[in-house]
Amino acid sequence: MAEERRLIMLPGPTNVPDRVMRAMLKPVINHRGPEFSALLDRVSEALKYVFETNQDVYVLTSSGTGAVECAISNVIDPGDKVIVPVFGYFSERLKEKVTRHGGKVVELPIEWGNAPTAKQIEDIVKKEKDVKLIAVVHNETSTGATVRELPEMGEIAVEKDVLLMADSISILGGDYLPVDEWDIDLCVAGSQKCLACPPGLAMVSVGKRAWEKIEKKTVKPPYYFDLISIRDHASRKETPFTPAISLYYALEESLKMIQEEGLEKRYHRHAKCAQAFYTALDALELKPYPAENVRSNTVIAVNVPQGIDGARIREVMAERYKVVIAGGLGKIRQKIIRIGCMGIVTEAEVLTTINALENALADLKHPIKIGAGIEAARQVFQ
């Protein structure tokens, strides 16, 4: 039943608007010709708007993971100390990427469901002295926790002359992220999350301080992720390697939609939808996984009620009620379910999802007051 349209409430990929899907039908063109150069220009400019940056933003034909590896491998030399707060599956992965490129990980272990604070980062920077990079998963897609003190971490990075890399894959376009104002040297995003575009493209912004390090680096990054080569080609308005042209068209269209809506309005919409989710969960006596002060506006992670199988909840929601949500990852695979609150999400999608969740729980004999979640969410939207 692959052809059937379901509501995709995953923490990526998300529902893609028809106009974005249709943009992929534009003719495949020469990626070494003026048409593609113009397309690349338009996309790059629009990305600067969304990243709120005057820095360069590059698009890679890869998943977000590829772009994080690109950022990491271009700025660390073997033996460089890198602070990695580890508080979920994706920050575990980040640690691996740093190690793979010769970085010496200074791990800041945080209980899953919480997020690192600026103070914690500052303490390590002071203690370790020669830290080169702070690498932070900005929004832990696996736990639904957002690092709220990223701006303060940017201040510390500038003050201590350390670089700051943010993996903002599951938050860019869905919550505040003024890259320049927050002094983020390398910010990574993906097409299939809050940008509401199909998967296959990722972006990385590169600031002035990052370039200084990149240009001095002794060990070269992977060929496919070489930012110096990417910058050289960008100056000629092209990409080093054949880009996923159809996805660039889609990205252009989704960025156009973001510009039409405006960032402020978009972030407010995401926040409102998240608030509705959390309020509904509360009314249903379901507990969000992350601590209250770090709950994400884009990924809603919920503890599976005792005695219920999370996989079954997802199955019933998808099969019977046509709403697709995700399970957990890593060590909390069974423990939680996750709902994406991303991209084109509005009141309608939130209510449909809560309704599907209530019904699935009732089907699975979990004692629940049908309608309580919807009623609570309604209040938020009114």
Place this chain on the structure above:
Amino acid sequence: MAEERRLIMLPGPTNVPDRVMRAMLKPVINHRGPEFSALLDRVSEALKYVFETNQDVYVLTSSGTGAVECAISNVIDPGDKVIVPVFGYFSERLKEKVTRHGGKVVELPIEWGNAPTAKQIEDIVKKEKDVKLIAVVHNETSTGATVRELPEMGEIAVEKDVLLMADSISILGGDYLPVDEWDIDLCVAGSQKCLACPPGLAMVSVGKRAWEKIEKKTVKPPYYFDLISIRDHASRKETPFTPAISLYYALEESLKMIQEEGLEKRYHRHAKCAQAFYTALDALELKPYPAENVRSNTVIAVNVPQGIDGARIREVMAERYKVVIAGGLGKIRQKIIRIGCMGIVTEAEVLTTINALENALADLKHPIKIGAGIEAARQVFQ
């Protein structure tokens, strides 16, 4: 004028059939769910048919370059001797990739427009003794030369216990390439060439002997290109990172078209079209760039006639006659023009292209007998 349909006779990307384009409109799904697993299964099986292999074939969300880097970085350890025949722009690049991952390149320099022979490879393998890998660009997209003795190189590789990697990006699906029969340990392809799919995906087949090396490797490959992780995930019918789902749908459809046509018929069609091109060029007194015995069936490279600007030929062909062809790359950038003879190419596209070329040359005051090329090509098709 990005919306205008032109005939894309580039050596990639190529014209994409409407049914392949439309396949991208299928709904974006959960890449961690059963629907994507089934899609991945179908694509993998169809790829085995095209690669003529029982080995594993993996799809990467990247350009072909990424997949070549994947192949290289997974099988060489620092200091490993790698034979790289260098006979064009892409084999120059291949050399760089080997170097970047610590390989010691043993270069076999070949005059551009020619191709390495098995004897040349054998001589180096014998002389160097401890060669670990023969890395060959199978079809030099930059010069239009095909390595015709790849099967013999496979024999040498097996006999001398050396691995063989073929960058078959611009030939797989357009000319004979029975990966298992030819003993190719790692074979790399791209979506946007002879498979007639949009760009953004690449494939790599990995044979038993390659796995033995991969498993023993001391230095890990880039995280994004880690074949062991890719294999682990493939065994659970998923990809390590979010795949470009829409492009997988397109690839599925284009592979279906290949199965419907049959490999033999498809290769014969490509060969016939190439023959028509070469015959027409001869009639027009235009000289192919590569030596006669290595001329490619998928990339037609032609010397620009004296006194004419190749860029102008392409411009007139594209703007006035709506046929898009490519220029040269690297040191022969100005010297040649290149025509893709790939994917869904038939008599119609060949004649349209020759017609556009004749007219553009006449417009540029090159002495040419209008119709001579068409007349010659007609003979081939009759």
